[in-house]
Amino acid sequence: MPVLIAILKKTAKNLSHWETVDSMEKSRLKKRINTFFDRCTGCSLCRAACSLHMFGGFNPNKAMIRVESRWENLVHLPVVCRHCDNPLCLRVCPVSAITRDERTGAVVIDREKCIACGLCSRFCPLEMIHADPETGAAYKCDLCGGDPACVQMCPYGALEYATGDPAEKGES
Amino acid sequence: MTATNTSTMGRLLRVDLSSSTFSELLLPSEIPAAYLGGKGIGAKLLWDLVPEGADPLGPDNVLMFLAGPLTATTAPAMRACVVTKSPLTHTFLDSYFGGYFGPEIKYAGYDGIVLSGRSPEPVYLLIDHRGPSLQPAGELCGSGALESAKQIKARHNDPDIKVASIGPAGENGVLYALICCETNRQAGRGGAGAVMGAKNLKAIALKGNQLVGLSDRKAFLRAVSTANREISESEDCRVLMGAGTASAVEFANATGLIPARNFMDGTSKLAAKLGDHGQKQKLWLSRAACFGCPIGCSQMGAVRTGKYKSFITDIVEYETAAMLGTNLEIGDPRAVAHLNKLCDELGIDTISAGACLSFAFEAAEKGIIPTDGLTLSFGNADAAAALIERIARQEGELGALLAMGVKRAAGRIGPDAEAIALHVKGLEMPAWGPRGTPGMGLAYMTADRGACHQRGFPAGHEATGSEWNGKPVEALALEGKAAMLMSMQDYLAGTDCLVKCDFGAMGVSADTYARMLNAATGLNVEASFFDRLGERVWNTTRLFNLREGMRTADEKLPRRFVKEPLPSGPHKGHRITEADMKYLLQDYYAVRGWDETGRPTPETLARTGVLTEPYVMLTDDY
Structure with a gap:
């Protein structure tokens, strides 16, 4: 039944599940930002560098990266966009303003297309979409085109830009 | 939103707590040109805004939270300060804090917040992207400083709001009450918390949406790299x-x-x-x-x-x-x-x-x-x-x-109790006993906020014998200590206008501070700028203190350091005698260009460029 198999294969390729598996394999080759909370001091230089990259001035409140401080600053957890294999922000965007940059693997927002509806923000489980409190416009990490300013700026080694997850490389 | 082409915001928020009104304080350009930011602006505004003899805990005193031109940028280790008239010393008070509250003043759109009057009810000041407002704080009264910050964040459902708050001591008028500036950081010395409490102001809560810009981004980032290397x-x-x-x-x-x-x-x-x-x-x-x-x-x-x-x-x-x-x-x-x-x-x-x-x-x-x-x-x-x-x-x-x-x-x-009260001009001694380090003793005698180790720290050289101007410093020597101290005081006061952290300044050079400042603001200054600025600031705080009744007879060490020889340690048996103090002080007044009673001469004021005339403040009402 070669014809049936061919039809099935063609149908399957159109299913998002298959796309996801496909992109998961691809993403293992792409670099992402990995975080090490045990090295983070909460200094927020990453966030300042991010705001400079995104907006041309300093304000960590407008950064795409977040640092959660716990236990009266005993611990700081940096949270960054994972540029997910299955990016919900991309899938819910009603105007296709969010796409994957094929060169860097980053999930990016097209500022011209964004209609500030807030859907991407609502469906990011890590709350990595930054909505401007005055305009509602959505912003997110774009990996600075492949050379993230946050990673460059961190003096404590709490961020790295690398292929795969640290766990997979046997690091802690 | 676009960032400005300088790292200063160009305006201060003026809050009159008595009438619950806000206005913008626009400084005539002469003031930032002469005093830059932080301590310098604070010294000038205190001189201009506080009426002579005002009760530090009365409505006429002003309480200022001031950032500097490098605060809130990635220039390493920058802070902000509180400036007010101290209830403990009745003279100039500047108290510095690191952490996260200082930068937020600029993200909220201001170089500083200037508060005066007294609110009829307990309030906290909230500034977010909607602007400033006063919120009822009755429920927070009696709460701890850190607890109050937590409650305010919870009330607004935002852990990123940055809070400066007082505890019960500030509310109750303890004369050395502090202002807590987020976890781990305080404007600690001199009783600024009591001034805040006397204004019925429990806290300031900030969440800003403004950008702090740069004049020359590339040059700034290069200078920051140099500063980071110097620190490392x-x-x-x-x-x-x-x-x-x-x-x-x-x-x-x-x-x-x-x-x-x-x-x-x-x-x-x-x-x-x-x-x-x-x-x-x-x-x-x-x-x-x-x-x-x-x-x-x-x-x-x-x-x-x-x-x-x-x-x-x-x-x-x-x-x-x-x-x-x-x-x-x-x-x-x-x-x-x-x-x-x-x-x-x-x-x-x-x-x-x-x-x-x-x-x-x-x-x-x-x-x-x-x-x-x-x-x-x-x-x-x-x-x-x-x-x-x-x-x-x-x-x-x-x-x-x-x-x-x-x-x-x-x-x-x-008198029995006065003999064991360790303070200079009302401010309690910090933790560096000066009997084996007379330069440090002079630093306490002359610091503009009373006994303070951060306005000049000769003990660092005296205790180690490390070099100053190419010569090893002799701990017990009196000669040259006044000049060394003046040089330290001026440089620290100058860089306190940025506002720098003392620890960052152990690494970052004057030249690099100047490069960062120039690239951030568009100024064009050299390393020596901070010494001249600091001397101007030091003379300005001196004028304020003299106007407020500081007596040069009070420029003396606590009796214990003068009469009782040190019982142990490498400088066992030493003390700073009345004669030592007299020599140190007269030498100090001379190198400063002050007369024998410690008053800046008209020539010194002119040479250092102190702006003695009060400037008319331009304000825009909200």
Whole structure:
């Protein structure tokens, strides 16, 4: 039944599940930002560098990266966009303003297309979409085109830009 | 939104708490040109805005939160300051804080916040992207400083709001109450918290949406790289990265500078337990940094075991380890961390608190102070904790007495008590006893806010014999100390206009500060700019202090350092005599260009460019 198999294969390729598996394999080759909370001091230089990259001035409140401080600053957890294999922000965007940059693997927002509806923000489980409190416009990490300013700026080694997850490389 | 092409916001927020009104304070260009930011602007505005002789706890006093041109940028280790007229000294007060509140002033759109008047009801000031507003704070009254910050964040459902708050001590008018600036950081000295409490202002909560721009981004980032390299190559900065200021405990003990038993002695057997080794064992778990700082001198920890378990604690800073530790003969770092936390939450300065407690312990030994049922004796941590609570709440005769600070408390008791009250001009001594370091003694005598170790620190050279201007410094020498001190005071006052952190300044050079400032603002200054700026600022605060009644007869050390020889340590047997003080002071006045009574001459004011005329402030009402 070669014809049936061919039809099935063609149908399957159109299913998002298959796309996801496909992109998961691809993403293992792409670099992402990995975080090490045990090295983070909460200094927020990453966030300042991010705001400079995104907006041309300093304000960590407008950064795409977040640092959660716990236990009266005993611990700081940096949270960054994972540029997910299955990016919900991309899938819910009603105007296709969010796409994957094929060169860097980053999930990016097209500022011209964004209609500030807030859907991407609502469906990011890590709350990595930054909505401007005055305009509602959505912003997110774009990996600075492949050379993230946050990673460059961190003096404590709490961020790295690398292929795969640290766990997979046997690091802690 | 686009960023401006300079790192200053170009406006200050003026808040009149009596009428609950806001306006914008636009400074005529001469003021930032002459005074830059931070301390300098604070000195000038205090001179202009506070009426002569104003009650520090009255509505006429102004309370200012001031950032500098490099605050809120990635220039390493920048801070902000509070400037007001001190209720403790009745003179100029500048108190610095790191952390995250300072930068937020600029993200909220201002170079500073200038508060005057007195609110009829307890309020907190909220500034977010909708602008400033006053919110009712009745429910927060009586809450701890850190607890209040937590409650405000919860009320607005935003953990990123940055809060400066006072504790019960500030509300109750304890004269050395502090302003808590987020976890671990305080504008500690001089009683700014009492000024805030007298204004019925419980807190300031900020969440800004403005951008801090740069004049020349590439040049700025290059200069920041240089500054970061200088910090990483600085031995002093590297020590702070590893052990914070706790590293100074054993140093100060070895050099005979640490206070023991109300400064009776300059060494303590407890130093090893309270220093970095002791703290590492009992407390430390991780590191934390202020905004934008690559040093990260905070060693965060927790008291996990023992009587005081369990709570989170920051590093017990040198000043606290010494003033509440060796000075009170309390050697368990967990007990000192407990006292530290009490002070932080109740909102009192650990330095002045330590001096008040050791004063009370010694006075009790002499039987000249009411004890209110407490066993006041050195080493009694329970009594220390109880006293801190009573001071903060002005409870009982003793609590109310000590809440005034050692100068006033001793004045009430009499000459026997005055002989053991360790202060200069009303500000309690910090933890560096000066008997073996006369330059340090002069620094205390002349600091513009009273006994302060941060306006110039000759002890660093005197105790180590390290070089100044190419010559090793002799600890006990008097000659040349005034000139060395003046140079330190000017440079620190100049860079306090940025507003720099003293620890960053151990690495970053004047040239690099100038490069960062130029690239951030578009100015074109050289390294020597900060010395000239600082001298102008120093003369401005001097004029203010003289106008407010500071007597040059009060430029003297506490009796203990003058009459009682140091009992131990490398400078055992030494003291700073009346004759030493006279020599040091006259030399100092001469190098400063002040007359024999310590008043800046008209030539000096003209040469340094002090703006003595009050400027008409342009304000835009909201």
